[in-house]
Amino acid sequence: MSFLKRFCRNRGAVLGLVILLAVVAFALLAPTLYPQSPWRPVGRPFLAPFTIERFPLGTDTLGRNIASGLVHGARVSLMIGVVSTLVALLIGVPLGAAAGYAGGFVDDALMRFTEFFQTIPSFALAIVLVAILQPQLGSIVLAIGVVSWPPVARLVRGEVLSLKTREYVQAAVTIGQSTPRIIFSQVLPNTIAPIIVMGSLMIGSAILLESALSFLGLGDPNLMSWGYMVGAGRTRLLDAWWISFFPGFAIFLTVLALNLAGEGLNDALNPRLARGRE
Amino acid sequence: MTISSAIRGRLAAATALGLLGLAASGLPALSQTPKAGGTVHVVVQPEPPMLMQGLNQNGPTNMVAGNIYESLLRYDEKLTPVPSLAKSWEISSDSKVYTFKLQEGVKWHDGKPFSADDVVFSLDKFLREVHPRWRPIANGQVEKIEKIDDLTVKITLKQPFGPLILSQEVAGAPMIPKHIYDGTDYRANPANNTPIGTGPFKLKEWKKGSYIHLVKNEDYWQKGKPNLAEIYWQIIPDAAARAVAYETGKVDVLTGGSVDVYDVARLSKLPNTCVTTKGWEMFAPHAWVTPNIAKGGPLANKQFRQGMMFAIDREFGKDVVWGGLGKLPTGPISSKTKFYSADVPKYAYDVAKAKELIKASGYKGEPLKILALPYGEVWSRWAEAIKQNLTDAGVNVSIETTDVPGWTQKASNGDFDLTFNYLYQLGDPATGVARNYISTNIVKGNPFGNQGAYVNPEVDKLFADAAIAPTDAARQELYTKVQKLLADEVPVLWQLEMDFPTIYRCNVKNLVSTAIGVNDGFKDAWKE
Numbered sequence: 001m002s003f004l005k006r007f008c009r010n011r012g013a014v015l016g017l018v019i020l021l022a023v024v025a026f027a028l029l030a031p032t033l034y035p036q037s038p039w040r041p042v043g044r045p046f047l048a049p050f051t052i053e054r055f056p057l058g059t060d061t062l063g064r065n066i067a068s069g070l071v072h073g074a075r076v077s078l079m080i081g082v083v084s085t086l087v088a089l090l091i092g093v094p095l096g097a098a099a100g101y102a103g104g105f106v107d108d109a110l111m112r113f114t115e116f117f118q119t120i121p122s123f124a125l126a127i128v129l130v131a132i133l134q135p136q137l138g139s140i141v142l143a144i145g146v147v148s149w150p151p152v153a154r155l156v157r158g159e160v161l162s163l164k165t166r167e168y169v170q171a172a173v174t175i176g177q178s179t180p181r182i183i184f185s186q187v188l189p190n191t192i193a194p195i196i197v198m199g200s201l202m203i204g205s206a207i208l209l210e211s212a213l214s215f216l217g218l219g220d221p222n223l224m225s226w227g228y229m230v231g232a233g234r235t236r237l238l239d240a241w242w243i244s245f246f247p248g249f250a251i252f253l254t255v256l257a258l259n260l261a262g263e264g265l266n267d268a269l270n271p272r273l274a275r276g277r278e
Numbered sequence: 279m280t281i282s283s284a285i286r287g288r289l290a291a292a293t294a295l296g297l298l299g300l301a302a303s304g305l306p307a308l309s310q311t312p313k314a315g316g317t318v319h320v321v322v323q324p325e326p327p328m329l330m331q332g333l334n335q336n337g338p339t340n341m342v343a344g345n346i347y348e349s350l351l352r353y354d355e356k357l358t359p360v361p362s363l364a365k366s367w368e369i370s371s372d373s374k375v376y377t378f379k380l381q382e383g384v385k386w387h388d389g390k391p392f393s394a395d396d397v398v399f400s401l402d403k404f405l406r407e408v409h410p411r412w413r414p415i416a417n418g419q420v421e422k423i424e425k426i427d428d429l430t431v432k433i434t435l436k437q438p439f440g441p442l443i444l445s446q447e448v449a450g451a452p453m454i455p456k457h458i459y460d461g462t463d464y465r466a467n468p469a470n471n472t473p474i475g476t477g478p479f480k481l482k483e484w485k486k487g488s489y490i491h492l493v494k495n496e497d498y499w500q501k502g503k504p505n506l507a508e509i510y511w512q513i514i515p516d517a518a519a520r521a522v523a524y525e526t527g528k529v530d531v532l533t534g535g536s537v538d539v540y541d542v543a544r545l546s547k548l549p550n551t552c553v554t555t556k557g558w559e560m561f562a563p564h565a566w567v568t569p570n571i572a573k574g575g576p577l578a579n580k581q582f583r584q585g586m587m588f589a590i591d592r593e594f595g596k597d598v599v600w601g602g603l604g605k606l607p608t609g610p611i612s613s614k615t616k617f618y619s620a621d622v623p624k625y626a627y628d629v630a631k632a633k634e635l636i637k638a639s640g641y642k643g644e645p646l647k648i649l650a651l652p653y654g655e656v657w658s659r660w661a662e663a664i665k666q667n668l669t670d671a672g673v674n675v676s677i678e679t680t681d682v683p684g685w686t687q688k689a690s691n692g693d694f695d696l697t698f699n700y701l702y703q704l705g706d707p708a709t710g711v712a713r714n715y716i717s718t719n720i721v722k723g724n725p726f727g728n729q730g731a732y733v734n735p736e737v738d739k740l741f742a743d744a745a746i747a748p749t750d751a752a753r754q755e756l757y758t759k760v761q762k763l764l765a766d767e768v769p770v771l772w773q774l775e776m777d778f779p780t781i782y783r784c785n786v787k788n789l790v791s792t793a794i795g796v797n798d799g800f801k802d803a804w805k806e
Contacts, residue, residue: 221677
């Protein structure tokens with residue numbers, strides 16, 4: 001059975017993928033749909049949704065178009081989600097691979113280091129990092145990456161531990177391949193499936209983390225992200241619910257879609273596991 | 279339908295707010311006979327660090343302690359002095375000798391009599407040593423302060439100093455009991471925890487983090503005052519929770535600035551609710567954006583600063599960001615203060631003109647940062663609106679955020695390009711305005727001086743001369759000149775004469791009757 005077919009057997013995953021593609025499409029089309037900056041006040045403040053065609057989702061406290069903010073925010077949120085996940089993978093994968101393959105003292109040392117990060121509540125650490133480094137795009141991505149890599153390292157280490165005892169790895173050792181070459185050409189390619197699954201789930205949690213930081217006022221003040229929109233509208237929740245609701249709903253949908261798609265990927269990439277579950 | 283119901287509600291609220299403001303000002307509750315007794319619950323935020331007003335003059339301290347302590351004078355909403363502990367006063371014809379006659383039969387809260395000795399001790403010793411506003415006056419302008427008899431005090435000045443008559447507000451010069459503080463280490467005196475004043479209310483209990491309970495001073499010198507029996511100052515740390523506390527009836531008075539500006543319109547629609555923007559005339563908070571001129575580059579260029587002034591839609595800031603509260607300033611001196619002059623160059627919102635001036639200044643797109651003031655949502659929105667205005671005029675600008683200690687540090691040490699600030703005018707340009715523009719006040723470590731490091735010897739001289747000019751007319755002439763000059767130079771970008779409305783139940787009468795509002799208003803307030 002092909003990969004695609006296995007993926008499609010999971011209806012939720014297909015739904016997730018469709019939502020995700022829609023969000024990505026909105027993000028890509030943002031400059032065409034709303035060429036003006038989403039920060040520009042364009043109408044009367046506090047216009048309710050569905051009352052004026054130009055502002056289908058209404059306007060916020062300063063008369064900014066919420067629909068425009070939403071599509072531009074999709075770019076920011078997705079970009080931060082993907083980039084900070086890449087940062088986490090860049091830290092976690094090499095660390096986990098080194099620990100798993102080397103074993104012994106190196107393994108111990110690296111795992112204690114990982115546990116050190118795991119014992120600190122990740123959101124608190126992210127707040128501290130962003131507050132120290134000033135709230136800017138770079139520091140936010142870095143902070144999310146730094147608090148998200150430990151599970152990656154542990155996953156990769158586990159995979160590598162089991163893979164390094166396989167015959168083909170032993171064979172590679174016997175014919176004298178160098179250690180880095182073995183890791184990169186024999187071991188890591190076989191860990192890609194679980195990393196992809198984990199990565200897709202991590203993008204979702206990174207988007208949530210960024211939203212939470214922005215909500216608390218620790219987002220990049222120059223980027224219109226969904227979390228910022230929720231935070232900026234929260235004081236008006238009673239009389240202008242739409243300011244916070246739409247970006248909040250967008251976060252919900254996107255994270256849900258990422259989780260569904262990630263689940264589907266997991267099923268498709270581990271057919272034996274998936275079958276066992278049925 | 280193009281106008282949503284929410285917007286109509288908002289407009290109605292704004293109109294109601296205006297009407298209520300008028301009603302509160304137009305109908306002083308004098309026609310009715312004040313009723314004695316009653317308890318009023320008021321919010322104070324944040325919790326004051328202490329209530330010893332001689333040692334601390336933070337906003338919340340003044341709100342509570344201004345009803346415990348008293349000074350020689352009070353001021354009505356036109357900033358005209360009226361009697362308080364001084365029954366009457368005389369100013370000599372050369373404007374250098376002030377003679378104050380004191381009220382008779384005044385007692386401290388511990389029962390000891392109040393006399394001229396306490397006044398001399400307060401002004402000449404205690405406040406001269408510890409008070410940041412009185413110290414420069416006492417050291418710079420005053421020659422001597424002496425007791426003539428038990429009820430008469432004479433202040434002799436080195437030269438005429440008009441602002442002296444406005445300096446006797448309760449936070450500016452509270453009377454301190456000599457018998458408790460003389461000869462002690464003022465800051466370490468255990469009596470600081472149990473403030474002893476002469477005021478209409480006494481401290482009964484301070485439950486930290488919860489409330490401050492004041493009770494009527496039964497031996498108050500003015501017969502029949504105060505009317506109220508008790509005041510509870512409720513400490514509620516969250517702005518939304520304060521609004522809810524008013525809605526549910528837990529508090530009767532929301533002091534200026536204690537709820538989100540957006541909540542003002544909503545709360546003012548509630549039944550039995552009155553709103554007034556009065557009671558801030560002494561402070562007249564003035565908000566602006568400070569360009570860091572010391573950094574050089576475009577910010578040091580007058581044309582560039584004028585261009586920014588034309589670029590910013592200040593009406594939008596007032597009407598949309600601040601919900602219509604306040605008034606556009608024309609220059610450094612608030613229109614609520616004496617010596618204001620409207621005869622200055624004006625800056626109406628004009629993007630084309632802004633672009634022209636910015637281009638003429640030789641600006642080449644150097645990146646600039648606005649350091650937002652971390653005082654809540656409204657200030658963040660304001661920074662965003664101004665950033666968009668400046669971007670439209672071709673300025674390459676981004677926003678930088680930080681927390682309160684971070685802002686204080688950056689603003690104090692010149693570590694910013696543009697930042698917000700707002701300061702009290704304190705009734706007289708010599709005390710509340712000059713400090714932001716004179717070159718001698720370019721100091722590190724204080725965010726409320728001349729932070730942009732604007733230097734102009736002519737301005738320095740005009741302010742110095744105006745402070746000691748012998749007559750009000752002479753002072754006015756100099757202040758008119760300096761306003762004209764500064765409005766052209768734009769050392770800071772004036773944005774708003776801020777209004778902090780006080781929201782209260784209409785059955786609390788005569789609450790705001792002076793230039794400092796609730797800070798000393800409970801003496802005359804009563805509850806129906």
